[in-house]
Amino acid sequence: MHTAKTPLVELKNITxxxxxxxxxxxxxxxxxxxxxxxxxxGSGSGKSVLxxxxxxxxxxxxxxxxxxxxxxxxxxxxxxxxxxxxxGIMFQQGAMFTSLNLLENIMLPLREHQRxxxxxxxxxxxLKIKLVGLPASAATKLPQELSxxxxxxxxxxxxxxxxxxxxxxxxxxAGLDPASASAFDDLLLELHATLDLTLILVTHDLDSLWRVSxxxxxxxxxxxLCKAPMEELTMxxxxxxxxxxxxxxxxxxxxxxxxxxxx
Amino acid sequence: MQEKRQRxxxxxxxxxYLLYGDWTTAYLKQWLDLQPSLAAxxxxxxxxxxxxxxxxxxxxxxxxxxxxxxxxxxxxxxxKQLLDLVLKERETTIPEPARLNWLADIGFRxxxxxxxxxxxxxxxxxxFTALYTLLCNPRQxxxxxxxxxxxxxxxxxxxxxxxxxxxxxxxxxxxxGLQLKTYGANVFIVELVALTHLRELGPLITAILVAGRSGSxxxxxxxxxxxxxxxxxxxxxxxxPFDWLILPKLLGLVxxxxxxxxxxDLAGLLGGSLVAHLQLEISPTLFxxxxxxxxxxxxxxxxxxxxxxxxxxxxxxxxxxGMLARGGADAVGVxxxxxxxxxxxxxxxxDAIFSVIFSDAGW
Numbered sequence: 001m002h003t004a005k006t007p008l009v010e011l012k013n014i015t016x017x018x019x020x021x022x023x024x025x026x027x028x029x030x031x032x033x034x035x036x037x038x039x040x041x042g043s044g045s046g047k048s049v050l051x052x053x054x055x056x057x058x059x060x061x062x063x064x065x066x067x068x069x070x071x072x073x074x075x076x077x078x079x080x081x082x083x084x085x086x087x088g089i090m091f092q093q094g095a096m097f098t099s100l101n102l103l104e105n106i107m108l109p110l111r112e113h114q115r116x117x118x119x120x121x122x123x124x125x126x127l128k129i130k131l132v133g134l135p136a137s138a139a140t141k142l143p144q145e146l147s148x149x150x151x152x153x154x155x156x157x158x159x160x161x162x163x164x165x166x167x168x169x170x171x172x173x174a175g176l177d178p179a180s181a182s183a184f185d186d187l188l189l190e191l192h193a194t195l196d197l198t199l200i201l202v203t204h205d206l207d208s209l210w211r212v213s214x215x216x217x218x219x220x221x222x223x224x225l226c227k228a229p230m231e232e233l234t235m236x237x238x239x240x241x242x243x244x245x246x247x248x249x250x251x252x253x254x255x256x257x258x259x260x261x262x263x
Numbered sequence: 264m265q266e267k268r269q270r271x272x273x274x275x276x277x278x279x280y281l282l283y284g285d286w287t288t289a290y291l292k293q294w295l296d297l298q299p300s301l302a303a304x305x306x307x308x309x310x311x312x313x314x315x316x317x318x319x320x321x322x323x324x325x326x327x328x329x330x331x332x333x334x335x336x337x338x339x340x341x342x343k344q345l346l347d348l349v350l351k352e353r354e355t356t357i358p359e360p361a362r363l364n365w366l367a368d369i370g371f372r373x374x375x376x377x378x379x380x381x382x383x384x385x386x387x388x389x390x391f392t393a394l395y396t397l398l399c400n401p402r403q404x405x406x407x408x409x410x411x412x413x414x415x416x417x418x419x420x421x422x423x424x425x426x427x428x429x430x431x432x433x434x435x436x437x438x439x440g441l442q443l444k445t446y447g448a449n450v451f452i453v454e455l456v457a458l459t460h461l462r463e464l465g466p467l468i469t470a471i472l473v474a475g476r477s478g479s480x481x482x483x484x485x486x487x488x489x490x491x492x493x494x495x496x497x498x499x500x501x502x503x504p505f506d507w508l509i510l511p512k513l514l515g516l517v518x519x520x521x522x523x524x525x526x527x528d529l530a531g532l533l534g535g536s537l538v539a540h541l542q543l544e545i546s547p548t549l550f551x552x553x554x555x556x557x558x559x560x561x562x563x564x565x566x567x568x569x570x571x572x573x574x575x576x577x578x579x580x581x582x583x584x585g586m587l588a589r590g591g592a593d594a595v596g597v598x599x600x601x602x603x604x605x606x607x608x609x610x611x612x613x614d615a616i617f618s619v620i621f622s623d624a625g626w
Contacts, residue, residue, distance in 0.1 A: 085288075098591020103357070110318075114292040122357045124321055130352040131317065140360040144590055163288045163316035194348055195317065 006069045008033045008166060008198050009054055014063035016049055023049055024060065025222040031215075033165075036192055036199045037227075038209050041219030042244065047202040048092070050219070051168050054200065055089045056080060068165070085113070088159030089168040094151045096143035102129065102154050103139040109161045128157040133187055149180035153187070160191070167191075169201040173208050185211045206253035218244070269313075271297050280308050282335060286319030286342075294322040301326055310337035320349040379587075386583045390513075393505035405511050412515025416477040420523060424472055428527035431468055432460055432534030440542045449543040453550055456535030457558040461566045465528040467614055470573035473520060474606040478581035481512060482602035485585020486595040494586070504586075513578045520574035521567055528566065561626055569617055573610050580606040 009031040016024040023046035031037050039047045052058040053065060056072060065072045067083055075083070096105050106125035110116070116124075129139055132153040138146065146154060152172060159167060172188065173181035185208050192199055203209060209216060210230055217227040220240040226233060234245050234254070271284035271293040282301075284290060301308075315323070320342075327334050329350060331343075338346070363371055397404060439455040485508060488494050497504045536550040584602040588594045 099593035101360070113288065116291055116295065119357075120295070120321070120325065123353065123355060124318055126354050126357060127317060127321060127349060127352055130354060136354050136358050139358050142590070160317075163318050194345065 007031060007066075008035075008068060009200070010064075010066035011050075011054070012064045012066070014050075014053065014060045014065070016046060016053070016058075016060045022222060027063070027219075027223050029217055029224050029227065031198065031200065033198055034196070035215050036188075036213050037201070037215045037217060038213035039200065039202045039217050039219060040204070040209065040244070042240075045219040046222070047219055048170055051089075051170055051200065051202050054166075055087055055168050056084055057089075085109075085162050086164050087166045087168060088156075088162070088164035090152070090155045090159045090170065090172060092170040092174065094143065094155040096151065096154060096158065098143050101140050101142050102134075102146070102157075105143070105154070106158050106161050109158070113162060125161070128160050129154075131160065131191070132157045133183075149176050149184070152176065152184060156187070156191075160195075163195070165196070166198045166200070169199065169203075171202055171204065173203065173205045178207075181205060181207065182211075188212050210253055273297065273300060281311055282308055283311050286312055286315040286323050288316055288318040291318055291322050294319070294326065298326050308335035310335045312337070312342070315342045315345055317345065317349055320346050321353070324350065324353065382587055383583065386586060387579070389505060390509065390579065393503055393510055396503070397506070397510060403506055404514075405507060408507065408511035409515045412512050413519050416473065416480075416512075416516060417519030417522060420473060420476060420519075421526060423476075424469055424523050424527055425530040427472065428460075428465060428468055428530040429534040431464055432456060432531030433538045434534075435459055435464065435531075436535040436538035437542060440538060444543060449545060450549075450553065452535070452539045452543055452545060453553040454557060456532065456539070457554055458562060460531040460535065461528055461558075461562045463566070463614070463618070465531055466524050466566045466569045466573065467610070469520065469524045469527045469570070470577065470610045471607055473516070473523065473574075474577045474581075474610060475603055477516065478577045478606045479599050479603045481578065481581035482584040482588075482599045483595055484508075485582055486588030486598045489586060489588045490591065490594065509578070509582045512582065513575065516574040516578050517571045520577075521570040524567060524570040528563065565617075565621055565626060569614060572613060572617075576609045576613065577606045580609065 007030045009029070011027060011029040014024050014027040014029075015022070016027075027050070029050075039050060041047055049058065053060050054067070056065070056067075068086060070079070070083065072080065072083065096102075097108070100108065103122065103125050106128050107121050110121050110124055126136060126139055130136065134150060134153050134157065138150060138154070143151060143154065156167075156169075156172075159169075169188075173184050176184060188199060188201075189212060191197055199212070201208070201212065203212075214229060215227060216230050216233050218225045218233060218236075218238075218241050220238075225238055225241060226236050228236070233241060236242070269285045269290070271282075271290050274281045274283060284294070286294065323334075323346065331346075334346075436452055436456050440449070440452050443449055443451055443455070485494070488508070494504045494508075497507060532554070536545075536547050539545040539550050540547055581602040584598040584605070588598045
């Protein structure tokens with residue numbers, strides 16, 4: 001369907017403004033199919049805003065968003081809904097529906113998608129729960145009964161409900177203990193490898209940056225300052241990028257990350 | 264052409280059965296619909312498919328079964344890999360939520376009920392402790408929040424309460440006037456309107472409106488704060504949540520509700536006198552003269568004395584429901600509903616008790 005040459009996501013001259021505060025100015029970013037792109041940058045650099053613009057949840061003041069080779073500005077509502085179904089988004093706090101249990105949370109988009117037999121729907125939802133590494137017994141639990149790490153996995157399971165091509169994650173490992181965060185990174189890599197996914201993740205977790213991403217886009221000065229693999233980015237001479245990575249935590253993450261890659 | 268190849272379809276060409284289509288989420292329904300014709304399937308089946316995702320793989324397994332030997336030819340290596348993965352993770356028994364047997368269920372409900380009772384007592388206890396601490400240390404009082412309550416729940420409620428009380432007074436006068444007119448007892452409309460309105464309707468309608476307007480807001484606010492752990496945050500900062508969230512509301516409404524009741528009384532009497540003038544030809548001058556001569560001021564005070572009691576009920580029910588909220592968005596709705604229903608219920612019950620006491624005492 002998509003040749004290797006058409007990028008999956010293409011942002012051109014994006015300008016975003018909140019009141020008088022300019023967040024993005026003529027920002028350009030291209031994401032190829034199969035990439036694992038991390039969006040990084042200081043607080044307030046507009047990473048999450050950019051993510052919601054890719055997810056078609058927010059429209060930039062100027063510029064064009066092209067998804068799956070389709071310019072989104074002129075699309076009809078039905079086309080937009082079709083596009084949204086090709087994307088899964090995991091929100092920072094999970095945003096699971098608290099009045100539904102985990103199975104029902106995942107079944108909701110599936111049930112609205114097509115009229116399918118109830119048992120088949122349940123099996124599909126349960127498969128998603130198993131795929132993200134949760135036990136089947138978690139299916140009947142309410143979101144508020146799950147631990148932080150399980151909730152993140154559950155949120156991914158719901159994002160995967162319709163088998164999207166593009167998975168957007170807002171700070172997936174924030175608030176997890178190191179062991180859970182590392183297991184979550186493994187999960188993302190595994191899902192990427194088996195399900196033909198393109199990942200875009202906003203993250204501050206340097207371990208994730210080294211392990212999960214193969215491309216990193218650095219946001220600063222209302223632009224994408226640099227898009228490169230992590231090794232190149234850390235060598236970059238821009239002062240903002242230097243400052244971001246010039247600390248002991250970054251160095252530690254690097255040795256851990258490269259070590260894990262070899263092992 | 265390409266679109267046609269993506270859609271599931273079974274074709275017979277040159278004696279070979281060809282199964283076209285993408286095994287993707289978009290075509291789940293179409294695949295399941297094809298199942299009957301595939302069940303009586305021809306021996307040699309050739310798949311021509313470009314894409315497969317996990318949902319599609321589930322549909323595939325649903326149709327062709329778990330045995331790879333029964334699968335049609337033409338799967339690519341990655342598709343086989345995906346099918347293996349899905350086969351490994353797939354579970355067909357859906358876990359059901361654990362249900363208690365009837366005896367355990369009764370036990371659970373009883374213990375839940377007594378738990379609620381304990382929570383109620385604990386809330387009342389905490390409320391009194393907070394009040395006592397405040398009396399010992401009045402400087403702790405959050406005066407600004409108190410003024411906020413007076414403004415939001417008192418001042419802003421003035422138009423709606425005045426309007427409704429006016430209409431209620433007019434309606435009572437109208438219905439009563441129709442009866443009095445037949446006996447020629449027109450002038451007694453003054454006593455009728457004054458007694459019903461000052462003693463009962465004024466305080467009641469005010470309390471009911473405020474329960475719906477402010478009590479629900481208290482419950483929703485506290486429930487949301489509770490679920491967001493904001494109340495725990497207040498505690499952790501060494502603050503008593505009662506000082507911040509409940510006492511200003513309690514004292515504010517204890518002041519505001521009597522004032523609103525006074526307003527409702529006046530508006531009701533105004534409505535009554537207007538109808539008396541139009542229907543029974545009793546001039547406003549006569550109405551107000553007779554009111555001051557024949558209707559004892561004690562009726563007014565009997566009505567007014569209930570107002571602070573109603574205020575305490577509304578605030579404590581609303582705040583308690585809010586403080587007890589656990590869970591998610593659902594809980595906020597449930598607690599808000601409960602706060603309004605319980606507050607109105609209690610207000611009417613207490614009003615009835617007051618009536619019995621006052622009439623026994625001969626007031």
